[in-house]
Amino acid sequence: MTDGAAVTDIDSARFRSVLGRFATGVVAITGIDAGSGRPTGLAANSFTSVSLDPPLVAFCVAHTSSTWPLLRAADRLCINILSEPQIEVCKRLAVKGGDKFADITWTGSPGGSPVIEGALAWIEVSVEQEHVAGDHVIVVARVRALDKHHEGEPLLFYKGGYGRFAG
Ligand SMILES: Cc1cc2nc3c(=O)[nH]c(=O)nc-3n(C[C@H](O)[C@H](O)[C@H](O)COP(=O)(O)O)c2cc1C
Incomplete structure (x- = not known):
């Protein structure tokens, strides 16, 4: 550690800015509200x-998610791996409240969960375990079906912003 980043003084801005250097993809976790x-x-x-x-x-x-209680009550969920052009889908699903699927085209997975048009792949799951971890719950889910969907490049998330795969 170089500048006082002791475990006792980790604030949320530091946590986010350091952890944000880990680049990830983005998924849309979808289901039908019973x-x-x-x-x-x-x-x-x-x-x-x-x-x-x-x-x-x-x-x-996050425990603050208002959508998770609806999703976890469903038998099957669908994890959609988002493609780079799906940035608006990502933003729409990240907004609290409203009709999140108003402008989103989808078809049903084998178990009936939404497979979003343009996703790179979909993974249908059922919730297996939930582990409370601080202000989040770690959800372990069993894969029931999966397939590739559209060809394309992934939507990436890095340093709090969106990017694309340069390879
Ligand atoms: C790129 C991106 C990644 C996100 N990752 C997570 C995540 O891993 N876990 C989480 O609980 N919320 C995550 N969110 C926030 C949720 O998408 C959503 O904003 C939050 O659940 C509030 O909406 P809700 O109350 O409808 O659930 C992410 C948002 C964005 C834009």
């Missing part, structure tokens, strides 16, 4: 693959 029968979802960059046998993935959701 109450309204309408699609809903949230954008997340905390997604990762976990295990091949059994097939597990994971992501983290």
Whole structure:
């Protein structure tokens, strides 16, 4: 550590600016709200693959999410890996409230969860475990079906902004 970044004085700005140097992709986690029968979802960059046998993935959701209680109540969720042109889909799903799917075209996964048009791939999952971790919950989910979707470049998230793969 070079400038006083002791564990006791980590503020949120420092945490975000340091952790933001880890570049990630972005997914849209989608499902059908059983109450309204309408699609809903949230954008997340905390997604990762976990295990091949059994097939597990994971992501983290803030306790403040108003969409997660709706998603976790669904039998099946769909994780859509977003493509670079889907930046507006990402922004739309990151807004609290409103009809998140108003301008989003989708079809159903085998279990009926929204597969968003233009996503690079989709992974249908069921929630397996939830682990409370500070102000988030770590969700471990079992993969039920998956496939590639559109060809294209990924949407990337880095230093709090969006970017594209240069390779
Ligand atoms: C690029 C990006 C990545 C995000 N990653 C996460 C995440 O990993 N976990 C999370 O809880 N929220 C994440 N969010 C915020 C959610 O998409 C959303 O804004 C939040 O859940 C509030 O909406 P809600 O109340 O409808 O859930 C991210 C937002 C953006 C734009």
